[in-house]
Amino acid sequence: MTRIDTQRIDGKAAAAALSAETAAKVTEWTASGHRRPALAVVLVGEDPASQVYVRNKQRQTEAVGMRSIGHHLPADIDQAALLHLVAELNADPEVDGILVQLPLPKHIDTARVIAAIDPDKDVDGLHVVNAGRLANGLAGLVPCTPLGCLILLEQTLGREALRGANALVIGRSILVGKPVAQLLLGANCTVTIAHGSTRDLPDAVRAADIVVAAVGRPKLIAGGWLKPGATVIDVGINRVETPAGKSQLVGDVDYESAQGIAAHITPVPGGVGPMTIACLLANTLKAAELRRARLLA
Numbered sequence: 319m320t321r322i323d324t325q326r327i328d329g330k331a332a333a334a335a336l337s338a339e340t341a342a343k344v345t346e347w348t349a350s351g352h353r354r355p356a357l358a359v360v361l362v363g364e365d366p367a368s369q370v371y372v373r374n375k376q377r378q379t380e381a382v383g384m385r386s387i388g389h390h391l392p393a394d395i396d397q398a399a400l401l402h403l404v405a406e407l408n409a410d411p412e413v414d415g416i417l418v419q420l421p422l423p424k425h426i427d428t429a430r431v432i433a434a435i436d437p438d439k440d441v442d443g444l445h446v447v448n449a450g451r452l453a454n455g456l457a458g459l460v461p462c463t464p465l466g467c468l469i470l471l472e473q474t475l476g477r478e479a480l481r482g483a484n485a486l487v488i489g490r491s492i493l494v495g496k497p498v499a500q501l502l503l504g505a506n507c508t509v510t511i512a513h514g515s516t517r518d519l520p521d522a523v524r525a526a527d528i529v530v531a532a533v534g535r536p537k538l539i540a541g542g543w544l545k546p547g548a549t550v551i552d553v554g555i556n557r558v559e560t561p562a563g564k565s566q567l568v569g570d571v572d573y574e575s576a577q578g579i580a581a582h583i584t585p586v587p588g589g590v591g592p593m594t595i596a597c598l599l600a601n602t603l604k605a606a607e608l609r610r611a612r613l614l615a
């Protein structure tokens with residue numbers, strides 16, 4: 319079979335460009351007399367990965383000129399106390415965006431916490447109101463990782479190339495699978511969603527011009543399954559041990575075996591991951607703008 323040159327999609331560079339754009343817009347926003355947009359980040363417990371993500375979110379929020387407000391709560395906090403904090407942040411006129419870092423400890427009802435966030439401050443775009451707005455094509459806040467996936471696809475292929483393309487989303491979470499499928503539909507792709515009960519995953523992958531993998535299973539998708547010339551967006555971030563006993567991050571797609579078959583592929587790390595935080599910053603500014611427009615309306 320003819321091998322093609324596989325292009326690596328540089329998510330780190332795309333994220334840096336998006337954040338620079340957000341920083342410029344924040345400068346304009348404050349120069350025209352508005353308060354600095356503020357993002358409240360709520361972390362519950364001591365999960366090491368969550369701590370790193372939250373630290374990066376806070377650092378990058380400040381770096382683009384916005385205000386970061388951190389709330390670190392103990393792992394054994396009760397649900398009522400967490401809901402009370404969310405209610406306080408909803409009512410605080412100085413807070414534009416609220417983000418509750420996931421996953422939450424097992425004893426907390428995650429759906430209830432997300433449902434308690436004011437949809438207009440829901441910069442993760444996870445509230446049912448924002449999910450409904452996305453499904454109905456209305457303006458709202460869109461989940462960060464899916465938005466990052468769509469931006470990378472548009473930049474790589476162009477909007478016109480998405481029209482009518484067969485896009486396969488693997489995974490159906492509310493954080494990635496479902497919203498990314500909605501965004502692809504909005505970009506006029508023909509969308510299929512595969513999941514744990516899909517009967518013939520390799521066959522579904524073979525039919526796809528675009529594959530968005532978000533299952534959290536290391537190297538589940540073999541390069542040999544791909545349609546030659548496909549574009550692959552790998553959302554998986556799986557920490558595995560190498561035969562030499564070292565820890566390594568890998569995606570849901572076997573990056574090496576996709577070389578020579580895929581036309582474009584995001585690496586892990588350095589692909590979709592950095593876009594998640596860049597989109598969060600863009601969403602926080604958007605929340606400040608939306609709230610101001612709604613207050614004036």
Ligand SMILES: Nc1nc2c(c(=O)[nH]1)N[C@@H](CN(C=O)c1ccc(C(=O)N[C@@H](CCC(=O)O)C(=O)O)cc1)CN2
Nearest residue numbers: 371418419420421442462463587588589591592594595
């Ligand atoms: N409330 C939320 N919780 C979680 C989200 C989210 O969007 N909102 N997403 C993930 C975690 N996450 C941000 O919170 C996140 C994950 C990964 C990255 C990233 O940049 N990854 C790097 C690699 C990092 C590493 O070395 O470990 C990469 O892929 O290059 C950013 C943000 C779950 N929780």
Ligand SMILES: [Mg+2]
Nearest residue numbers: 424426427428
């Ligand atoms: Mg739970």
